[in-house]
Every structure is written in structure tokens, then in C-alpha cells.
Amino acid sequence: MATLSLGAASPAPRTVDLLIRGGTIYTGSAEPFVGDVAILGDHIVSVGRHADVTATRVIDAKGMIVAPGFIDPHTHMGGELTADDPAKRLVPAFLMQGVTTAFIGNDGGGSPEVARVLGSAAAKPVGINYAAYVGFGAVREKVVGEADRVPTDTELAQMKSLVANAMCEGALGLSTGLFYAPQSFAKTGEVVALAREAGRRGGVYDSHIRDESSYTVGLAAAIDEVIAIGKQGGLPAHISHIKALGVDVQGQAPAIIARIAVARRSGQKVTADQYPWSASGTSLVASLMPLWAQDGGRPVLLERFDDPALAGKLRSGIVENLRKRGGADKLLIVEGKYVNRTLADVAKALGQDPVNAAIAVIRIGDPGVVSFNQSETDITRFMQQPWVMTSSDASGGHPRVYGSFARKYAKYTRAERAITLRQFIERSSALTADTFGLTGRGHLRAGAFADVVVFDPKTYAARSTYEQPTLLAQGMRTVVVNGVVALDKGVLTGKAAGRALAHKPTPGTCR
Structure with missing residues (x-):
């Protein structure tokens, strides 16, 4: 059945399960028009005007925006999607924003056991669709451990085999988090060797780059590296949550875009993808501890805290990293004993300087922090690029879990007009689906899976803040996942219609 565009007539069954009627439709690839979306089973059967169609249920979308379900290419929601608690597996924070598909296993953390990760949905139904990466970090730690060293030829072969097997089990590609130890200990050639295994099987290389600031090689060199890995590995390169982080690189967006x-x-x-917040989210160790101090993992790091011979070197490294982050008052702790207090506040309470306060906190654990380190000018410049899609980098303690897509619309589309409504929708759905080969997703057209959202253009917005990061978004009226209404009149229905989306490897590349 042909896809309808621009409101022309389209053949459709006389009776359908669901008819979303009278909304302003953004298909993902055409100018908006007022019309209907007809759904039968888990597929869209027609988009247009359906005066003669009878539906089991009709949803009145007059005055509303109707769009493809949003797709988040960078999240840390694997724990929620595989949780024992059915309520967590619904992922309410995403459904309330209209996110119907998410990627997991980012930043190099994706388990090599991809079949198990994807197979979880059969026994534990999920509220949204998800695809999974195999993670460079998980593979490297399994074979090499946490040490700063080059793998042996035998170890490299083992790592390549793990990636190849994961791709054959349905991995979307290889993800890395080269900023984080022990992944940061890997040289470019090692990453290329594993990326080739993903590339041979039709995968993507997705990377939290080695340096988003001036920690090691610098932002520009890190961008060059991800491009080189994609080229040498023979696969598309995708930059996770693109940004210019910290005082040393703010303002460099134009130069990075040009590269x-x-x-x-x-x-x-x-x-690339991007979350629409000026504060990033990471851990206190990753923010402040020099890489050399992390060699060997947390037990060795704690030992180094007590080594007088290393005290001066450690202090100077932490002081420099604090400077890059903008100071102790720019680091908000969002977990543990000192939740919702800046490092500066903790230092004052402990009667210590920020360096010693940071060490004291890390002795207890490695809490998540929100780091205020980006300029709005850079955020907008990256956002306006046609190859930059919406993401959340959803992780605990940061409002981006509950509000990234809604905030991007309310702040950057509606209020500031940095991008148009059509750009917001397409870069939150169709661009992502097309880039990563999610066949049948990201577009409203006949034959596509029925992932559809209906939202109020006047009220759709984030409510989550840095102080209250778990407030659900508002203004999303209806969310349909694979033909099932998951959000109805702004209320979760409790229906778990999501699916695990296994990537199909290139034919002939798997045994």
C-alpha cells in the first residue's frame, strides 16, 4: 500500500483497530498536513483522510501534533529494561515524552552477551522498543582487565571474536567510551581492529570520544580519532552526545562542525547525537581523577590516596581537572551521602579544600555528578546541524532522563526557535531510524510499525530540573507502541508492547 503524503487520498481497510483523527501530521519526511493515521494490528495501514473508515477506537487529535515515535540513540536504561519490576520496564520517563525506542549498551558498556540482553524482552515485557550495542569496555575488561597495557595478540583475537559473536547475535554495532578508564588505555589501532569486526557485519561505530575537553588529546584530536576509526574500520561513525565541555574548549563548536x-x-x-542540557552527567572519579590514578581500578585508586609519594602529583591533577570543569561549585553531586550538594558545599561542610573533599567523598563511593560545563551558543550550533539527532544520555540523577526530548521542543523549538518543529521531529525520529537502519521505524507511512505520538504543542515540556530530576514531562497526550496504546490522555495504560530490535548482520558474515 503506497505511503500517503500531503493529505492526499490513500486506500485503507474499511475497518481498522485505531484511527488517530484530525491532527497535524509530521510524517518524518514531508511537510505537515492535517489528516488521520489508520492502524491495524501493529502496523500503520494508511496516512491521510479517512472519511469512510470505521475504527474500533477513534482518537481525536484536533489541534495536536501527530508524529513518529521518538527514538533515543544514547541511553543507559538497560537496567530498567531488564528489571524484575514490570513498572520499571515500562520506562515511564520515556513514554511520557513520546520516546518509543531506545538504544542501550552505549559508552562501551554493552554486554557481549547480546542474545541474552535482547532475549530478556520475551520473558520480561517492556514498554518501549530497544536495540543494543556490544561495548568495547565490557569486551576489554573481560579479556584484559583494568590495567593500562596493550593486549597480546591472543587477547586481541579473543576480543575480536567477542565482538563478531555479539554482532551475529543482533548487536547494533560497537560502542566505546574512550574517555573512561580502562577504555582510555586502549590505543586507536586496538579500537580499529574491533570496529572492523562490527563493520564487516553491517554495524555502526558509536563513541563517547576520548576527550570532549582538554583532558588528554583535546577535543579536536578526539573528533579526528573517531572519524579515523570509522574510516579505517569501514563503518559509519557516530559521535555520542557531541559537546564542547569545559572552559578550555567552549566556543569551539564551529571548528568541530567544520572538521x-x-x-x-x-x-x-x-x-552525532546531543542532549539539550548545559550540564553533563558523569561520576566524580571520571570528572576529577587523573587517568594514571585509575590504572588498576578502584582498589588501586584508594591505595594511591594513601601514598605520600603520590600526594603532590595527585593533587595537581585534581586541581587541573577542577579548573577545566569550572570549579567546585560547578559540580553537583546527585547520589549518595552528599546528594544535591555541590562539591564546594561539601568542602565547606567538611572544613576542607575541594581536593581533599573530593577524595573524602570518593573514599565512600563514586557518586554521579552533574557538571555545568557547556555554553548555550555551542549547544545551539551543534543542534542546528542536519546530522545531529536528539538523545538523552539517560542516567540517574540528571533531569535528562525525564525531560530531554520535551525540553528540546519547549526551549529550543518553541521558545527560542533555534530549530523548526519539523526539524525537531525528524531529528528525534526519522533521522535516527534511517541512520541506524531501523526498518519500519521513525516514519508515519503505510507499512511502518505503528509507533506514533500525539502531543499538545502548547503544553509539551519538561518538568524535571537539576534539583528535581525525576519529574515527568507534560503535554504528551497519546503514545502508541507497535499498535498498542501505551499512554492514553496523558495517563500510562500499563501495557508493555515494546520489542527487542535485533540488528540483522550482513549476509554471509556469520556462521
Whole structure:
């Protein structure tokens, strides 16, 4: 059945299960028009005007925006999607924003046991669809451990085999978090070797790059590295949550965009995602501890805290990293004993300087922190690029879990007009689906899976804040996942209609 565009007539069954009627439709690939979306089973059967169609249920979408379900390419929601608690597996924070598909296993953390990760949905139904990466970090730790060293030839072969097997089990590609120890200990050639295994099987290389600031190689060199890995590995390169982080690199967005533009003009596939917040989210160790101090993992780090011979070197490294982050008052602790207090506040309460306060906190654990380190000008410039899609980097303690897509619409589309409504929708759905090969997702057209959202353009917005990060978004009226209404009149129905989306490897590359 042909896809309808621009409101023309389209053939449809006389009776359908669900008819979303009278909304302003953004298909993901065409100018908006007022019309209907007809759904039968788990598929869209027609988009247009359906005066003669009878539906089991009709949803009145007059005055509302109707769009493809949003797709989040960078999350840390694997724990929720595989949880024993059915309520967590619904992922309410995403459904309330209209996110119907999420990627997990990002930043190099994806388990090599991809069949198990994807198979979980059969026994534990989920509220949204999800795809999974195999993680470079998980693979490296399994074979090499946490040490700063080059793998042996035998170990490298084992790592390549793990990636190949994961791709054959349905992994979307290889993800890395080269900023984080022990992944940061890997040289470029080691990453390329594993990326090739993903590339041979039709995968994508997704990377939290080695440096988003001036910690090691610098932002520009880290961008060059991800482009080089994609080129040498023979696969598309995707930059996770693109940003210019910290005082040393703020304002560099135009230069970074120009670098990527050169690669794209040469024919290389390079894309990025971005969350619409000026504060990043990571851990206190990752923010402040020098990489050399993390060699060997947490037990060795704690030993180094008590080594007088290393005290000066450790202090100077922490002081420098604090400077790059903008100071102790720019780090908000969001977990543990000192939740919702800045490092500066903790230092004052303990009667210590920020360096000693940080060490004292890390002795207890490694809490998540929100780090205020980006400029709005850079955020907007990255957002306006046609190859940058919406993401959340959803992780605990940060309002981006509950509000990224809604905030991007309310702040950057409706209020500031940095991007148009059509750009917001397509870069939150169709661009992501097309980039990562999610066949049948990201578009409203006949034959596509029925992942559909209906939201109020006047009220759709984030409610989550840095102080109250778990407030659900508002203004989303209806969310349909695989033809099932998961959000009805702004209320969760409790129906878990999501699916695990296994990537199909290139034919002939798996035994």
C-alpha cells in the first residue's frame, strides 16, 4: 500500500483497530498536513483522510501534533529494561515524552552477551522498543582487565571474536567510551581492529570520544580519532552526545562542525547525537581523577590516596581537572551521602579544600555528578546541524532522563526557535531510524510499525530540573507502541508492547 503524503487520498481497510483523527501530521519526511493515521494490528495501514473508515477506537487529535515515535540513540536504561519490576520496564520517563525506542549498551558498556540482553524482552515485557550495542569496555575488561597495557595478540583475537559473536547475535554495532578508564588505555589501532569486526557485519561505530575537553588529546584530536576509526574500520561513525565541555574548549563548536563537514563531504558517514542540557552527567572519579590514578581500578585508586609519594602529583591533577570543569561549585553531586550538594558545599561542610573533599567523598563511593560545563551558543550550533539527532544520555540523577526530548521542543523549538518543529521531529525520529537502519521505524507511512505520538504543542515540556530530576514531562497526550496504546490522555495504560530490535548482520558474515 503506497505511503500517503500531503493529505492526499490513500486506500485503507474499511475497518481498522485505531484511527488517530484530525491532527497535524509530521510524517518524518514531508511537510505537515492535517489528516488521520489508520492502524491495524501493529502496523500503520494508511496516512491521510479517512472519511469512510470505521475504527474500533477513534482518537481525536484536533489541534495536536501527530508524529513518529521518538527514538533515543544514547541511553543507559538497560537496567530498567531488564528489571524484575514490570513498572520499571515500562520506562515511564520515556513514554511520557513520546520516546518509543531506545538504544542501550552505549559508552562501551554493552554486554557481549547480546542474545541474552535482547532475549530478556520475551520473558520480561517492556514498554518501549530497544536495540543494543556490544561495548568495547565490557569486551576489554573481560579479556584484559583494568590495567593500562596493550593486549597480546591472543587477547586481541579473543576480543575480536567477542565482538563478531555479539554482532551475529543482533548487536547494533560497537560502542566505546574512550574517555573512561580502562577504555582510555586502549590505543586507536586496538579500537580499529574491533570496529572492523562490527563493520564487516553491517554495524555502526558509536563513541563517547576520548576527550570532549582538554583532558588528554583535546577535543579536536578526539573528533579526528573517531572519524579515523570509522574510516579505517569501514563503518559509519557516530559521535555520542557531541559537546564542547569545559572552559578550555567552549566556543569551539564551529571548528568541530567544520572538521566533521570535511569528512562528510568526502563521502564518509559521520553523525552525532546531543542532549539539550548545559550540564553533563558523569561520576566524580571520571570528572576529577587523573587517568594514571585509575590504572588498576578502584582498589588501586584508594591505595594511591594513601601514598605520600603520590600526594603532590595527585593533587595537581585534581586541581587541573577542577579548573577545566569550572570549579567546585560547578559540580553537583546527585547520589549518595552528599546528594544535591555541590562539591564546594561539601568542602565547606567538611572544613576542607575541594581536593581533599573530593577524595573524602570518593573514599565512600563514586557518586554521579552533574557538571555545568557547556555554553548555550555551542549547544545551539551543534543542534542546528542536519546530522545531529536528539538523545538523552539517560542516567540517574540528571533531569535528562525525564525531560530531554520535551525540553528540546519547549526551549529550543518553541521558545527560542533555534530549530523548526519539523526539524525537531525528524531529528528525534526519522533521522535516527534511517541512520541506524531501523526498518519500519521513525516514519508515519503505510507499512511502518505503528509507533506514533500525539502531543499538545502548547503544553509539551519538561518538568524535571537539576534539583528535581525525576519529574515527568507534560503535554504528551497519546503514545502508541507497535499498535498498542501505551499512554492514553496523558495517563500510562500499563501495557508493555515494546520489542527487542535485533540488528540483522550482513549476509554471509556469520556462521
